[in-house]
Amino acid sequence: MSSHHPEERWVAVDNYGYSHLHPKSSTEPSNDALEYALRNTAKEGLPDIAVSPLQGKFLKIQAQLVRAKSILEVGTLGGYSTIWLASSSPDVKVVSVEVNDHHAEVARANIANAGFGDRVEVKHGPGVDVIPRIAEEVKQGKRGKLDLVFIDADKENNWNYVDLAIGISHPGTLIIVDNVVRQGLLAQADTGNSRVEGARRVVEKVGQDERLDGLVLQTVGEKSYDGFLIAIVK
Secondary structure, eight states, X not given: OOOSSOOHHHHHHHHHHHHHHSOTTOOSSOHHHHHHHHHHHHHTTOOSOSOOHHHHHHHHHHHHHTTXXXXXXXXXXXXXXXXXXXXXXXXXXXXXXXXXXXXHXXXXXXXXXXXXXXXXXXXXXXXXXXXXXXXXXXXXXXXOOEEEEEXXXXXXXXXXXXXXXXXXXXXXXEEEEOSOSGGGGGGOSOOOOHHHHHHHHHHHHHHHOTTEEEEEEEEEETTEEXXXXXXXXX
């Protein structure tokens, strides 16, 4: 599994599973809205690095399992994962942070097209600057404490985002960090790759932090070989 390209059988299983478990007749989010988001994201020149459809549904189900009403997403891109999270409940509120202004505008359009504009707020700016402002709004009672956090942004700041989010979370808050396995490089020290180093740092810091309990879940599929760090606030 050292290749950066997915094996055909992994993609075939993704396609088979998705076709049966999120059929055209499914409710939210509609496949039409999801496909529009992907097309528009590509048309606007954004990179093809969003979660896969089944990973998106994984996020939706995690949000439903913790009965999330307040979700923080770090790394909006074109809003594809945001749409999945926003579909988890009629009364969920998602605040998504995106450093790139053009990406944020594309995401807002995709989210509005999906019908979730009233559930999602896309904030533009670096996560390390925006999250403290969100934290202040939580302290002022303008937002509820976080029920779920999804981090899929610059990997070097993975731990900084987790640490900031813990301060506005509660016992039972679920934190998911994407792309930590990195083709298995997670287990290798001294790669010289800052993204791998960021993944290793967040895994090691979570393991050392008495506020958290976590695991690494490896995945294969159309996004090749990678995985999530999944942690819960104690």
